Amino acid sequence: MIRGDSERSEAGRGLRDAYLAFWESLRTSADVDQSGSVDLDEWLAYWQVTLEDDERYEAEVEAITNHLFSVFDTDEDEGIGSDEFCDFYGVFGLGANLARSIFVELDANNDGRISREELMEIGRQFYRSDDPGDVGNMLFGPFGM
Numbered sequence: 001m002i003r004g005d006s007e008r009s010e011a012g013r014g015l016r017d018a019y020l021a022f023w024e025s026l027r028t029s030a031d032v033d034q035s036g037s038v039d040l041d042e043w044l045a046y047w048q049v050t051l052e053d054d055e056r057y058e059a060e061v062e063a064i065t066n067h068l069f070s071v072f073d074t075d076e077d078e079g080i081g082s083d084e085f086c087d088f089y090g091v092f093g094l095g096a097n098l099a100r101s102i103f104v105e106l107d108a109n110n111d112g113r114i115s116r117e118e119l120m121e122i123g124r125q126f127y128r129s130d131d132p133g134d135v136g137n138m139l140f141g142p143f144g145m
């Protein structure tokens with residue numbers, strides 16, 4: 001099982017810890033009533049405010065995207081390879097076949113790696129695009145979050 005493999009590996013644990021830390025900081029910003037969780041209303045309100053304020057949007061989304069890039073780029077070569085992308089998906093128990101098919105879509109210039117610039121563009125599409133056909137929407141699509 002993918003999930004079991006990833007939880008046994010150092011990379012899997014590191015990715016999961018980094019992602020949990022990222023999620024925790026996001027939750028802290030969005031959890032307005034301090035209930036310890038972010039409900040849908042809070043989640044939408046958070047992004048409504050963030051997306052309407054260009055400066056805040058740039059700061060939030062770029063910070064998140066930069067953090068995500070670091071989480072994906074486990075060998076720190078400033079590029080996300082197909083295997084690194086699969087590792088990241090594996091943390092969530094998602095299959096390598098799905099990861100590889102999405103990776104191909106996200107690698108805009110087809111050089112076999114996702115650069116920081118490509119991920120920035122993907123992030124902009126994911127958070128701001130109204131076009132469901134934009135590839136950036138696939139970034140977290142299978143997570144169902």
Ligand SMILES: [Ca+2]
Binds near residue numbers: 084
């Ligand atoms: Ca890398």
Ligand SMILES: [Ca+2]
Binds near residue numbers: 107
């Ligand atoms: Ca690329």
